[in-house]
Amino acid sequence: MVLFDPIPAVVSGASPLSQLLDSLEMALAQPHAGSILRALVVLVVGAAGVYLMLPRGQPAGRRLERYLGAALATAALVLLATMPLQSGSASIAQSQSTFLWALESKSTCYAFHLLAFVSLASALLMVTSRNPVYSALWFALVLLGNSGLYLLQKAEFLAAATVIIYTGAIVVTFLFVIMLAQPRGTARSDRYSREPLLASATGLVLASVLLGTLHYAGRYESWGHGTAGTMRPPAQLIEASAAASGAFREIGGGNREHVSGLGKTLFVDHVAAVETIGILLLAAVVGAVLIAGHKVEGSFVSPKGNPAFQRPDHDHNRRN
């Protein structure tokens, strides 16, 4: 299905500005221009919320901007999930009724929306927290929401591994390092963002491009000749890929192997990659010990009273 009518070649004599205006006009004349504009407005609202929430050196007493930013970002998220789509063409109207995803009255769908909201809201709070300890804790909540999403997609082992390895080990290591290396109070580097406006604008551009691509890909194109709108591949494609590399899910909905199937795939098809990753982890551990255990010349980590680590100005005073 043709998404846009091909834009005819503009007359070569026209100035770039009028060419741009012409192409904008033609884009606005497309049938889905209304929904695209609405999506852009929603994303701009979200980006403004992120900008308001980023630390820009505000005094601690003025929380109003932060709350306003949070409200704007939440409104953008909710609008993205629930905004009705302008029924520009018949196939859109029959495939899905809302803008970005289908709300169906099933418990999985509610669980998905809840987990996705937890994940995204924690990600936003993690990015905008002034205290790095809070950032790490919000990141742990992002990971919990993500592992719930993995469970919804029947990736049980990955969900457990995410909780155990990420939340249990990596985030805790982060907290240790934050406590080791944190100056007193909230540092200046945490109270001032670096170019918050430009960063929010970059995020807006990236989000628009990604969401626009997914929107069109899901609605008008089909992944591997599937049904447009639902994005399911045809049954023979699923069977072919399952025959190629181990069945993930029985086609008829029967029992499937959970972790044993994953283990078989991991240690039969990808055994070289597993060994390589093992060597890489070993190298990383050795390197981390070497880097962190190295005594920095001139640092003040020496214990008091050790004559080998006397500070030079003490010597100077004593000599005078």
Added chain:
Amino acid sequence: MPAGEPILNNYLIVGALLFTFGLVGFLARRNLIVMFLCAELMLQGVSLTLVAFSAFHGTWSGQVLAIFSLALAAAEAGIALALFVVLFRRGSSLDVSLWQDLREADQPPVPDESAGDEKPPETSWPHLPPAGVLPQDAPEPNVHAHKSAPPPEPIGAEAAGRKHA
């Protein structure tokens, strides 16, 4: 697909938004640890996309790739946190703008003007020994001075000359 199961597009959208938040945080924050957390957030967005495609195609490949990215993230976290500890010992701050002297030799420093008018914290470089007088033409005397300073003149040189005269 059973009815009511959220379609692939939803997971891809959540993954894309997680990636976007990670990018914004990576660009905007100054704290090295928070920047690294934002990089991990981007990895999480990509992992979610991989798992969604794995469930969509009905094969294990996406999950296997996500497990490998998990192991890579663990290795990366170990190395990066060790580096942060060393950097904090040297500079007493985790502000990424303080480490601009690690840039390429022919690159100009990036002006950093959005930090308000507060002064950066004093870096705790070691004091030079009393004999080590810095020469006048030393470039950037406060940065890595303990490494790049030329060997000082011997202490007794001037006094010995006076005695001879």
